Amino acid sequence: xxxxxxxxxxxxxxxxxxxxxxxxxxxxxxxxxxxxxxxxxxxxxxxxxxxxxxxxxxxxxxxxxxxxxxxxxxxxxxxxxxxxxxxxxxxxxxxxxxxxxxxxxxxxxxxxxxxxxxxxxxxxxxxxxxxxxxxxxxxxxxxxxxxxxxxxxxxxxxxxxxxxxxxxxxxxxxxxxxxxxxxxxxxxxxxxxxxxxxxxxxxxxxxxxxxxxxxxxxxxxxxxxxxxxxxxxxxxxxxxxxxxxxxxxxxxxxxxxxxxxxxxxxxxxxxxxxxxxxxxxxxxxxxxxxxxxxxxxxxxxxxxxxxxxxxxxxxxxxxxxxxxxxxxxxxxxxxxxxxxxxxxxxxxxxxxxxxxxxxxxxxxxxxxxxxxxxxxxxxxxxxxxxxxxxxxxxxxxxxxxxxxxxx
Numbered sequence: 001x002x003x004x005x006x007x008x009x010x011x012x013x014x015x016x017x018x019x020x021x022x023x024x025x026x027x028x029x030x031x032x033x034x035x036x037x038x039x040x041x042x043x044x045x046x047x048x049x050x051x052x053x054x055x056x057x058x059x060x061x062x063x064x065x066x067x068x069x070x071x072x073x074x075x076x077x078x079x080x081x082x083x084x085x086x087x088x089x090x091x092x093x094x095x096x097x098x099x100x101x102x103x104x105x106x107x108x109x110x111x112x113x114x115x116x117x118x119x120x121x122x123x124x125x126x127x128x129x130x131x132x133x134x135x136x137x138x139x140x141x142x143x144x145x146x147x148x149x150x151x152x153x154x155x156x157x158x159x160x161x162x163x164x165x166x167x168x169x170x171x172x173x174x175x176x177x178x179x180x181x182x183x184x185x186x187x188x189x190x191x192x193x194x195x196x197x198x199x200x201x202x203x204x205x206x207x208x209x210x211x212x213x214x215x216x217x218x219x220x221x222x223x224x225x226x227x228x229x230x231x232x233x234x235x236x237x238x239x240x241x242x243x244x245x246x247x248x249x250x251x252x253x254x255x256x257x258x259x260x261x262x263x264x265x266x267x268x269x270x271x272x273x274x275x276x277x278x279x280x281x282x283x284x285x286x287x288x289x290x291x292x293x294x295x296x297x298x299x300x301x302x303x304x305x306x307x308x309x310x311x312x313x314x315x316x317x318x319x320x321x322x323x324x325x326x327x328x329x330x331x332x333x334x335x336x337x338x339x340x341x342x343x344x345x346x347x348x349x350x351x352x353x354x355x356x357x358x359x360x361x362x363x364x365x366x367x368x369x370x371x372x373x374x375x376x377x378x379x380x381x382x383x384x385x386x387x388x389x390x391x392x393x394x395x396x397x398x399x400x401x402x403x404x405x406x407x
Contacts, residue, residue: 043089043407053092059156059370059406061085071379071395083108084402085155087124100129102143121204124174139179142203145263146179146194146217147172148293149248149280150322152232157369159234159289159326160376161402164340165357166320170295172252172276173263174203175213192219200254202263211256211271213263217278220247226284234291235326235334236284237368243285248293250278260312269304269311287328295320302347314351318344328365336361338378349384353393356381375401 043057065080086108093100104125106112112120127141144152150163151171162168177198184191193216199205200213221231223245227238231246254262256271280293296319307313320343326336338359344352359378366372377400382393 047092050097052094053097055089055091057089057407059085059087059089059404061155061161061402061404063161063400063402065161065398065400068397071381071397074397077396080400082110084161085111087111098131100131102127102129119204123204127179135184136180136182139181140177142176143174143179145172145175145196145198145213145215145252146181146250147215147252147276148250148278148295149232149246149282149291150234150293153234154232154369156404156406157233159324159334159336159363159374160338160359160361161374161400164320164322164324164338165342165355165380166293166295166322166340169316169342170261170276170297170318170320172213172215172254173261175199175201175263176203176205177213188224190219190221190225192221193217194219194250198263200257200263202259209256209258209271211254213252213254213257215250215252217248217250221245222247230284231282233369234289234324235336235363235365236287236289236328237332237365239287239328240284241286243283246282248278248280248282252276252278257315260315266312267310268315269307269313272299272302272315274299274315287330289326289328290324292321292323298345302345303351314348316344316352317348318342318352326361332365334361334363334365336363336376338376350386350388353385354383355393356383359398369404370406372404373402374404375399 043055046054061084063080063082063084067077068074069077086106088105090103091101102125105122106124109115111124112122114120123142125143127139127143129137129139131137146152148167148171150167151173175198177196179196182193196215198213198215199208200211201208223243226244227240230236230238230240254274257274258268258271259265260268262274262276275298277296283290297317299315299317302315302317304313320341322338322340324336324338326334328334338357340357342355344354357378357380359376361374361376363372363374377398379395379397381395385393
């Protein structure tokens with residue numbers, strides 16, 4: 001009991017000093033010329049002239065989900081009730097506005113990769129950027145590779161509770177390395193070039209082999225830029241007054257990959273070279289949004305024999321197509337449809353079934369993507385099920401409700 005009282009008083013004392021510190025900074029705004037500036041607008045911002053900027057944000061996703069036993073048996077096979085994501089984000093600049101940083105930490109179980117691994121991966125992003133000019137900047141650290149559009153889009157800017165099965169199967173995720181970004185402007189149009197050379201082994205890896213991953217992406221915006229970078233925000237929240245289009249093409253070659261999905265997944269029994277091709281299309285106009293993406297992953301000799309249980313016995317190869325159509329009403333209610341399919345290559349057809357996903361979603365945007373409530377209902381369907389699978393998957397219904405809250 002005494003220890004609990006001490007902890008309680010310690011917490012209250014710490015909270016008191018934080019409040020005093022914030023009040024002191026706020027008062028200092030009216031007393032000093034060279035001062036730190038504190039505001040609460042786009043996150044909590046602390047700024048000191050052109051010497052330092054810190055933006056602090058948080059967000060959480062609270063979720064309740066239901067999965068039926070089959071398409072005819074609606075008894076629950078399982079429920080999902082948890083904090084899906086809980087993150088702290090810090091970004092800004094130090095010394096000079098050209099030197100910027102981005103740090104993101106995760107605290108929920110799924111965010112730390114504990115659903116499929118044994119090591120808590122708290123650090124999601126840790127990037128340092130140098131902006132050469134308005135066209136060109138460089139990055140160094142751990143962050144998202146310039147892969148498919150839905151993966152690069154923040155999980156807080158999705159119109160469904162989760163990304164598609166195509167993304168979860170084939171995306172190239174995060175990695176540590178060198179990044180480069182260049183934008184060419186011509187008559188209101190934009191061409192963006194993105195590239196990265198990375199370890200190929202994913203995030204939070206203590207040591208890597210001598211293979212690297214090489215990733216590149218082109219984005220063409222023939223009708224000009226989207227409002228507020230809305231091309232990486234699902235749904236047409238800004239109700240584009242004129243049609244806007246983005247066409248993306250990309251690819252990645254992961255030399256000597258050590259995980260089943262390249263930068264993520266179960267360790268491989270033997271190293272493999274994995275090639276991923278990406279193409280996506282986005283159009284928005286007056287509340288309507290259409291997004292389509294295609295991913296194709298290939299590898300020679302994807303199946304292993306006599307593999308111990310701790311290793312993956314094959315690399316998932318094949319292709320997937322995801323399409324989403326949505327309309328945002330003037331009252332900020334959004335109706336959305338998704339259809340996605342994942343087709344394994346013939347070389348692993350006796351190990352993986354074809355999978356389809358069809359969803360209908362409703363989202364109520366309260367403060368854009370930062371404060372919203374969303375739900376969807378639909379089904380997962382498995383086709384061409386391998387005959388020797390002991391517990392074959394089957395068609396089943398899904399329902400999900402999620403609240404996103406953050407600054």
